[in-house]
Amino acid sequence: MNCAQHLIALLEAHGVDTAFGIPGVHTIELYRALGDSGLSHVTPRHEQGAGFMADGYARASGQPAACFIISGPGMTNIATAMGQALADSVPMLVISSVNQRATLGRGQGRLHEMPHQGETLAGVSVFSHTLHDPAALPEVLARAFAVFASARPGPVHIEIPLDVMTAPAPDTVATPTSVFPPAPAPAALARAGDWLVEARRPLVLLGGGTTAVPELARTLVDRLDAPTFTTINAKGVLGRDHPLDLGATQSLPAARRLAAEADVVLAIGTELGETDYDLVFDGGFRLGGRLIRIDIDPQQLGRNQTADLALLAEAGQAMRGLLDVLPDAADRDGAARAEAVREALALGADPELAPYVPLYATLREALPEAIVVGDSTGPVYAGNFLAAMPAPRRWFNAATGFGTLGYGLPAALGAAVARPDQPVVALVGDGGLQFVLGELGTARDLGRPVALVIWNNDGYDEIRRYMSMSEVPHLGVDLAAPDFRALAEAYDCRHAGVTDPASLHDALGRLCEAESPLIIEVDATAWSASL
Template structure:
C-alpha cells in the first residue's frame, strides 16, 4: 500500500489540525491541489502570494493556530517573502509549503520555469528554518520539526520546499502519530530567586510581551499579586483586560513611562524581545533599566539581546507565570506609581494622539468585540498608545516589527476566517491599501462582513511629516488615491464616506447588516477640522 507525497502532506496537515490553506495554484503545484481536493482542508485564493502570507499571519494571530500556504516556485516565493519577514519579526507561526524545480535540475542554471539559483537559501533569511525535501519518507520528520517549533519554541515561518518530481512519488501508507510538544518550564532555582527578589522589591515593574497572550488570566493574577505597574507591548494588548488600573499600555517610548522604568528596582520581563519597535518608537535609545532585570524568554538567544539580564530563564512565559504565582507570598500593598504615571502620560491630551481618541471611542462603543487589524498608518500608530482591548489577539498590526505596508486588509481577512463570529476591522491608509487593492476581490469572494476603514490623507502622511521634521524635501509622498466609491462598486462592496465620529459610528453600525465587505473612507482633513 502506498500514497503520493502530496497525499501524505495533506494527511499530516490534518493530523496537526491545520484546517486552512492560502495559495494560488500554479503548474508546479497542481499535484498538491489534487490531494487537497480529496480532504476537508479549506483553500482560500488571494490575489497575490504576499496576500496569502498576510492572511496566514492574521489567521494565526487571531486564533493562535498556524495556517499553511501553498506557493509556487520562484516568483511565488519572492512574492510571499515580505509577509514571512513580518511574521518572523513578530514570532507568528506560518507554514509555507512550496514547490521547487526537479531534483536533477537544481542549481544548474538551465533557465527552467520559475528557476532561482537557490530558492531554499533565498527564503532561509525570512524563516525559522527552510528545508528542501529530497526523500518523501522524510516528510513526517520535517513536519514534526516545524510543529515542535510552533508549539515549543519561539515560532515563526517554516518553509518546506518539495521538488516537483516528488509530489506524485509513492511513499509508504503509514501516518506517524504527531508528537505532543510541551514548552520548556522554568528552573525551580530560578523561580525561587525571582520570587525572592520580587517579594523584596520596593518599586517592581512588569514588562509583558506577546509571549504572554496564551495566559491572560494568569498574567492578570500576577500583576494583581505584585501590585506592580505593567507596561504591555503592542502585541500584548488586551492581556490585562480592558482598562486594568495597573496597565500602562505600550507607552515605553514616552517620558513618563521611561522615568518609571528607570526608577524600578526589580523588573520582570516576560516574553518580550525588548526591541526598538516596542520600547524606542522615537528612535533615541532612551529606554533604560537601572534595576535588576529578571528576563524570561522561550528563545535562549533573545536573553542576550537589547538588555542584559541579572537573572535569565529559558522558559515559556505561561509556565513561568504559573510557577511564580505559587512561589510568591500574598498580595503586596498597592502604591500610587501607576496612577501617577498615567496622569503624567495624559495620552488623551497629547496633541499627536488627541485627534484619534474619538476614533477609538467610536470603535469601542459600536463594535466592542471587534478584532482590529492595522497597517502602517497614522490611526494605528496612535492606537498603539490609545487602544484598550478586553482580551488579547484583538489588536495587531504591521506598524511594529518588520513594519511593512499592505498588511492590514489581507491580515484582517485571515482574522475573519479564524474567528468568523467576531467583527473585524482593517485600519488602513490610502497609501498602504493601494499595495493590496486586489484583495478586495478576495474579501468579496469570502462574503464576510469585514470593515475596511481607509484613513485618506492623500498620500504617505507619516513620511511626509517625518521629512518636514528633518527638513527633507517632500518628494514621493503625495499620491492620488483612487475613487474608493467606484472601487467598492467594482468589487461589489458596500461604501460609506465619513468625516466625523458620529458618521463613523453610523457606518460601523451597518457592518453586520449584510455579508459583503464595507469600505469606510474617512476624510482625514475633514475629521481633523471637526475636532479643532
C-alpha cells in the same frame, strides 16, 4: 499515496484546517490532494496576500495555517510577509514547489527556476528545508510543529521538488508527537521569587509571548501589585482598563521615568526591542533595577537588555511557577504609581494624538469586541498608545518589527477566516492600501462583514511629516487616492463616506447588516476640522 497526498493527510493530523494559496502548474498535485481533504482553501490575489492572511489567521487564533506557493516568483512574493511574521514571532507553514532534483542548481533556465531558493528564504524563516525523500516528510513536519509548540515561533518553509511531489509515500499517517515547551528551573524560580518579594517598586513588562495565558498574567500582576507595560502584541492581555496596565507607552518620558525608578523588573515573553520600547529611536529606555527575563528563546535572553536573572521557559509555565513561590498579594501602591504615570502622559490631551482619540472612542463604543488589524499608518501608530482591548489577539498590526505596508487588509481577512464569530476591522491608510487593492476581490469572495476603514489623506502622510521635520522637500509622497466608492462598487463591496465621529459610528453600526465587506472612507481633513 503520493507525497502531495501524504502532506495533506499529515497537515490534517497536525490540526491544520486552512490553506492560503494561488494554484500553479508546479503545485497542482497539492490541489489534487486538497480537494478530498478537510482543509478549507482561500485564494488571495497575490502570494504576499497569502502570507499576510496566514499571519492574521495565526494571530487571531493562536494556530498556524498553511500557504501553498509556487517556486520562483511565488516565493519572492511571499518573502515580505514571512519577514513580518518572523519579526513578530508568528507561526506560519509555507509549502512550496521547486524544480526536479536532477535540475537544481544547474541554471538551465527552467520555468520558475531560482538559484538557491531555499537559501534565499532561509533569511525570513526559522528554517528552510528541501525535501529529497518522501519518507522524510513526517520528520520535517514534526520539526516545524515542534518549533510552533515549544520554541519562539515563526515561518517554516518546506520546498518539495516536482518529482518528489508525485513520488510514492507511506500509506500510513504517523500520529503527531506531543511536544511540551521548556519549564523554568526551580532554583531560578526561587531566586526570582525572593527578588520580587523584596521589591518595593516592581515593574512588569509583558510581551506577545503571554497572549495564550492572559488569566495567569493578570493574576501575577495583581499579586505583585506592579505597574505593567503591555507591548503592542500583548495589548489586551490584562483586559480593558486594568488599573495596573500602562499599555505600550514605554517610549514616552513619564513611562521611562517609571522604568528607571523600578528596583526589580520582570520581563516575560518580550524581546525588549526598538519598536516597542524605543519608538523615538534615541536609546533612552533604561532599567534602573535588577532585571528578570523569561523567554522561550535562549538567544532572546541575551539581547537588547542585559538580564540579572534569565529563565528559559514558556511564559505560562514560568508564571505558574512564580505564583507558587510568591506569597499573597502585597500592597506596593501599584495602582497609584500607574495612575500617576497616566496623568503625566496625558495622552488624551496630546496634540499629536488628538485626531485619533475620538476614532478609538467610536470604535470602542460601536464594536467593543472587534479584532482591529492595522497597517503602517498614522491612526495605527496612535492606536498603539490609545487603543484598549478586552482580550488578547484583538489588536495587531504591521507597525512593529518588519514594519511593512499592505498588511492590514489581507491580515484582517485571515483573522476573519480564523474567527468568524468576531467582527473584524482593518485600519489602513490610502497609501498602504494601494499595495494590496486586489485583495478586495478576496474580501468579496469570502463574503464576511469585514470593515475596511481607510484614513484618506492623499498620500504617505507619515513620511510627509518626517520630511517636513527634516526640511526635506515633499517628493514622492503626495499621491492622489483612487475613487474608493467606485472600487467598492467594482468589487461588490459596500461603501460609506465618513467626515466625523458620528458618521463613523453610524457606518460601523451597519457592518453586520449584510454578509459583505464594508469600505468606510474617512476624509482625514474633514475629520480633523470637525473636532
